[in-house]
Amino acid sequence: MPSLPPAQPSAPDTPTATASPFQPQSKWQLFLAFSSLAMQGFGGVLTVVQREMVEKKKWMTPAEFIEDWTVAQILPGPNVVNLALMLGDRYFGWRGSLAALAGLFAVPLVLVLSLTLAYEQFLHVEAVRGALKGMGAVAAGLIMATGVKLIGSLRLNPMGMTVSVLFMLVTFGCVALLHWSLVWTLLGVGSPAYAWAWLRIRRLDAQRRAAAQAGNGEGAP
Numbered sequence: 001m002p003s004l005p006p007a008q009p010s011a012p013d014t015p016t017a018t019a020s021p022f023q024p025q026s027k028w029q030l031f032l033a034f035s036s037l038a039m040q041g042f043g044g045v046l047t048v049v050q051r052e053m054v055e056k057k058k059w060m061t062p063a064e065f066i067e068d069w070t071v072a073q074i075l076p077g078p079n080v081v082n083l084a085l086m087l088g089d090r091y092f093g094w095r096g097s098l099a100a101l102a103g104l105f106a107v108p109l110v111l112v113l114s115l116t117l118a119y120e121q122f123l124h125v126e127a128v129r130g131a132l133k134g135m136g137a138v139a140a141g142l143i144m145a146t147g148v149k150l151i152g153s154l155r156l157n158p159m160g161m162t163v164s165v166l167f168m169l170v171t172f173g174c175v176a177l178l179h180w181s182l183v184w185t186l187l188g189v190g191s192p193a194y195a196w197a198w199l200r201i202r203r204l205d206a207q208r209r210a211a212a213q214a215g216n217g218e219g220a221p
Helices: 029-040 046-056 062-074 079-122 125-156 161-179 182-219
Strands: none
Touching: 029 046, 029 079, 046 062, 046 125, 062 079, 062 125, 062 182, 125 161, 161 182
């Protein structure tokens, strides 16, 4: 009796972001990457993280970055620290987490302490105060530009582009206009977004299984 061909592995039931083929080659490289990231993060690190990890090093795809940054934003503590811990653990376990965390704090700690001492000396200089206000405006513009660049990745979101943009606008209104706290924003906007995404994923899974069964039925003699 002829043997049957081996069964092919089935596709995953839920849509996931395609993993990036690039990754750090050592814990030292991870340490240097996060040190460089921290040294550039004046006024916020979101823009720098996205550029370094997605565009330059390609350690993460845009979809992976959105998913991981969302988790880092929800968890307690600074979001970039949470992201460093997750990324380090993904490639090198707890040692990678420590390497990424050390990269974030080692050299920048010395720099921040030095700048703090210098700031106290020049606090009342009008030019210094004006420069700080100008850098604040630039930092806000960088964050907005990063958000616009990441909108395109929402096409891969199971909720769909239209619904994702709608939730994004509602979240902006709750935070910027209504001044909701993070907890209330997550409960008020995150809960319905979670429910809608769960329903969409279930529907997509059902459609995928139905299509697979129809294909098997057509291929049967």
